[in-house]
Amino acid sequence: MPNVAVNPTRMELTRLKGKLRTAQRGHKLLKDKRDELMKQFLETVREVRSLRAEVEEDLMKVHGSFTVASALMSAQALEQALMYPKQSVELTMTFQNVMSVNVPVYDFQTRTKSESDIYPYGFAGTSGELDAAVEALGHVFRKMLKLAQIEKSAQLMAEEIEKTRRRVNALEYVKIPEMQESIKYITMKLEENERANTIRLMKVKDMVLKDAVEERRRKNEEMLANS
Amino acid sequence: MTYSIAVVGDWDSVMGFRALGLETHPVRTPDQAREEIKRLAKTDCAVIYLTETLAKAMPDVLDRYKDELRPAIILIPGREGSLGIGRDNIQRAIERAVGADIL
Numbered sequence: 001m002p003n004v005a006v007n008p009t010r011m012e013l014t015r016l017k018g019k020l021r022t023a024q025r026g027h028k029l030l031k032d033k034r035d036e037l038m039k040q041f042l043e044t045v046r047e048v049r050s051l052r053a054e055v056e057e058d059l060m061k062v063h064g065s066f067t068v069a070s071a072l073m074s075a076q077a078l079e080q081a082l083m084y085p086k087q088s089v090e091l092t093m094t095f096q097n098v099m100s101v102n103v104p105v106y107d108f109q110t111r112t113k114s115e116s117d118i119y120p121y122g123f124a125g126t127s128g129e130l131d132a133a134v135e136a137l138g139h140v141f142r143k144m145l146k147l148a149q150i151e152k153s154a155q156l157m158a159e160e161i162e163k164t165r166r167r168v169n170a171l172e173y174v175k176i177p178e179m180q181e182s183i184k185y186i187t188m189k190l191e192e193n194e195r196a197n198t199i200r201l202m203k204v205k206d207m208v209l210k211d212a213v214e215e216r217r218r219k220n221e222e223m224l225a226n227s
Numbered sequence: 228m229t230y231s232i233a234v235v236g237d238w239d240s241v242m243g244f245r246a247l248g249l250e251t252h253p254v255r256t257p258d259q260a261r262e263e264i265k266r267l268a269k270t271d272c273a274v275i276y277l278t279e280t281l282a283k284a285m286p287d288v289l290d291r292y293k294d295e296l297r298p299a300i301i302l303i304p305g306r307e308g309s310l311g312i313g314r315d316n317i318q319r320a321i322e323r324a325v326g327a328d329i330l
Contacts, residue, residue: 041324048317056309063306066243078242088248090229093273093297104296106274108232110248134246141247144303145232148274152299154320159294161324 006182008189016186020179027171034164037099041157048154051147058140065133072129081126091145101160103153106145230271230297235260236278240305244276257284264288264300272298278305279312289316 006012070078090109095102234244238253245251252267254260260281265288267275275298282289282302292300302313 038324045317045321049314052313052317056304056313059304060308062243063240063304066239067306070239082242082245089232091232091273092229102296104273104299109229133243137243138247141244141249144276144301145274148276148299148301151301151317154317155293155299156296158320158324165324165326 006186008186008193010190013183013186013190016179016183020176020183023171023176023179027168027176030164030168030171033099034161034168037101037157037161037164040098041154041161044150044154044157048147048150051143051150055140055143055147058136058143062133062137062140065129065136069126069130069133073126077126078130081130098153098157099160101153101157103156104149106149108145228271230273232274232276233267233272233298234276234303235263235267236276236281236303236305240278240303249276254281257281261285261288264292264298268292268295268298274298275300276303277301278303279310280305280307282312283310 006016073081088110092107092109094105094107096105097103231250233250233252234241235252235254237255241251241253250272252263254263260277264275264277277300279302282300289300292298302316304310304313
């Protein structure tokens with residue numbers, strides 16, 4: 001017995017069969033989507049892992065050079081040197097559609113074009129280590145932006161995969177079996193009705209035949225008596 | 228439409244980014260960082276780099292913005308070195324997607 005009450009009618013049966021076909025097609029599509037997403041996700045994740053390791057390592061080196069720079073300069077001088085940035089970065093964000101997931105693609109523009117023109121301070125009051133540190137950080141920053149892009153993509157894809165996986169499982173283990181059960185129930189009920197109807201007809205035929213035979217016998221007896 | 232990039236962390240860790248022209252937001256306590264991120268999320272900020280030391284104290288904020296398209300909160304190691312939280316987060320994303328820990 002299906003746990004939801006269904007009317008055992010032909011119309012309901014046709015409706016359910018249509019629904020089942022749709023569900024099965026949807027299930028197949030979602031499963032394909034999940035597999036493809038998973039493939040792309042794992043690729044992205046691998047990339048994220050190696051890039052993150054790289055960025056973390058580089059960033060620690062940069063932090064190290066900043067430490068050296070701050071040891072050679074007074075804290076005030078350092079703060080003053082970095083206070084007003086010459087460079088400014090603007091980020092443009094476009095979207096790429098990966099299997100219906102919108103993932104961001106970052107691109108940045110800097111205000112000053114030349115690489116060597118980024119130092120916001122005069123060279124007189126600062127140590128050379130600071131220049132090196134700032135330059136190194138500029139290089140790491142490119143990687144950091146790429147990391148931001150793919151890490152965010154991975155997060156968004158993880159969410160979508162989770163959703164898709166749930167849908168696939170719900171269809172596969174709940175919805176489709178439920179409908180198949182209902183269809184089976186209705187077919188059986190309809191066949192049962194059919195058989196009941198046949199039996200009823202046979203019984204009626206028997207009764208009618210019995211009546212007819214009796215009538216014939218009575219007429220024959222009457223004729224015999226009359227002759 | 229252009230967006231800005233922000234760096235949130237202790238002064239020592241973020242000062243270098245100021246020279247690159249990123250928006251730096253030096254904070255001292257996780258509570259300050261929390262407020263700062265909430266404020267930044269409402270502005271046109273697309274990427275927030277957050278030091279792991281601060282991120283450790285506020286996983287709720289990371290979860291809150293994880294599924295949002297903007298801002299992307301990316302963890303970076305602070306002065307103290309990497310705490311491995313960034314790597315754990317990738318691991319968690321995998322577990323979430325696959326349902327099991329593979330790789």
